[in-house]
Amino acid sequence: MPTTPATAANNSSNGSDASNGTQPSIMLELVDETGSTIGTAEKLAAHQAPGQLHRAFSVFLFDEEGRLLLQRRALGKYHSAGVWSNTCCGHPYPGEAPFTAAARRTFEELGVSPSLLAEAGTVRYNHPDPESGLVEQEYNHLFVGMVQAPLRPDPLEVGETAFVTARELMERHASAPFSAWFMTVLDAARPAIKELTGETGGW
Known part of the structure; x- marks a missing residue:
């Protein structure tokens, strides 16, 4: 099956969320309520309360059995560390297409290029993170696709993975901590997920 390009794989440290003490400043694209670009802001500053609305993406990848790939965020993440979330999420560089960013970060974090990656709409939300006090004010581009190769997670980004x-x-969500934005992006992506996996998948 065709795969999407995972660009800038040799620049994975530039997109890292890990707190290694050496990462350069990362700039995010600020947007208005319609998703139009209005400027840029440094990543941490954009997430400090009350938050600045910025462009983001969320990826949901499934295996051939229709199981969703989850990741548990590494403990070194600057916020929402150690919690479960969707396959991959992050922020495009200023001027970078969300589709390109989604493929790039999936490869950087998990070591695989998603197959059949397709747009699944957008969702805008405001989710404070109670642990860090940071705020996710995001205009989020959603993507769904398949994973058809062995995972090679970057331990600085991903603490654990699971296909569910x-x-x-639902059982895991009831018993383990998940990212504040997880259910919002999952619910928004459900129509595209059902189209990808079929009604028998239960999504």
Whole structure:
């Protein structure tokens, strides 16, 4: 099956969320309520309360059995560390297409290029992170696709991975911490997920 390009794989440290003490400043693209670009801001500054609305993306990848790939965020993340979330999420560089950014970060974090990656709409939300006090004010571009190669997670980004059915996800969500934005982006992506996996997948 065709795969999307994972660009800038040799620049993974530039997109890292890990707190290694050496990462350069990362700039995000600020947007208005319609998703139009209005400027840029440094990553941490954009997330400090009350937050600045910025462009982001979320990826949901499934295996051939229709199971969703989850990741548990590494403990060194600057916020939402150690919690479960969707396959991959992050921020495009200023001027970078969200589709390109989604493919790039999936490869950087998990070591695989997503197959059949497709747009799944957008969602705008405001989610404070109670642990860090940071705020996710995001205009989020959603993508769904398949994973058809062995994972090679970057331990600075990903603490653990799991493939789950819809039922297993609900059980895990009830018993383990998840990112504040997870259910918002999952619910917004459900129509595209059902189209990809079929109604029998239970999504």
